[in-house]
Amino acid sequence: RIALSAGVREMQDDAVRFALLCAAPRLLDADKSRCEAKDSTAAVFSSATFDEGWRYLAVQELVPDIKKNDPDLFVLILNDWIRNYARMIVVFSLHSGTMTSESAIGYLVESLHMSRDDAEHEVLVASVSPAVAYPAISMILIEEMIKNVSYVFGYGKPQEELMKLLRESGDLPLSMIVPKTRSA
Numbered sequence: 551r552i553a554l555s556a557g558v559r560e561m562q563d564d565a566v567r568f569a570l571l572c573a574a575p576r577l578l579d580a581d582k583s584r585c586e587a588k589d590s591t592a593a594v595f596s597s598a599t600f601d602e603g604w605r606y607l608a609v610q611e612l613v614p615d616i617k618k619n620d621p622d623l624f625v626l627i628l629n630d631w632i633r634n635y636a637r638m639i640v641v642f643s644l645h646s647g648t649m650t651s652e653s654a655i656g657y658l659v660e661s662l663h664m665s666r667d668d669a670e671h672e673v674l675v676a677s678v679s680p681a682v683a684y685p686a687i688s689m690i691l692i693e694e695m696i697k698n699v700s701y702v703f704g705y706g707k708p709q710e711e712l713m714k715l716l717r718e719s720g721d722l723p724l725s726m727i728v729p730k731t732r733s734a
Contacts, residue, residue: 692724
C-alpha cells in the first residue's frame, strides 16, 4: 500500500500504477494545444477525444505485458474500459430519450455491479455532462483507425503505424484523422 499524503486515504499499488498509466500520455505534452478548432464546442470535443484517444492507444499497447505480469492492473484497465462504454450508452440513451434516469440507474447497477448510490451519481453526471462519453467515443475512433491502418499496412504492428500517423496529424481531431487511416 502507498500513502499518498496527509489526509488522503491509502491506495493499493495496482490502483496507483493504473492512475499513473492513465495520466502518462497527458504528462508527455501537457501544455500542447490539442486542436485549432474555430469554435469552443468543437475545440473541447476535439481536445478531449484526442487526449483520451492517445491514452487508450498508449495503454492498449502495454496491455499484453500488463496482462501477463500484473493481472490486478489488467483487471483495473478492463473495468475502466467497460465503465467508459457503459457511460457512453447511458449518455446517448438519456439524451436521446430512449432511457429514463431510473432505467439508466438499473442498467448501471446490473451491468457494472455498482451500488445504487454510485449509479445514481453516474446518471446525474451523464445527464448534465455528456462529455463523460468522450473516452468511449475516443476508444471507438481509435479501434476504427487501427482496423483501417491494418488493412493498409498489414496486421503486424498497426498501433505503431497509427501512432506515427497521429504524430504527423498535429492538432487535427480524431474524427478528421479517421479518413486518413483508410488511405494511409
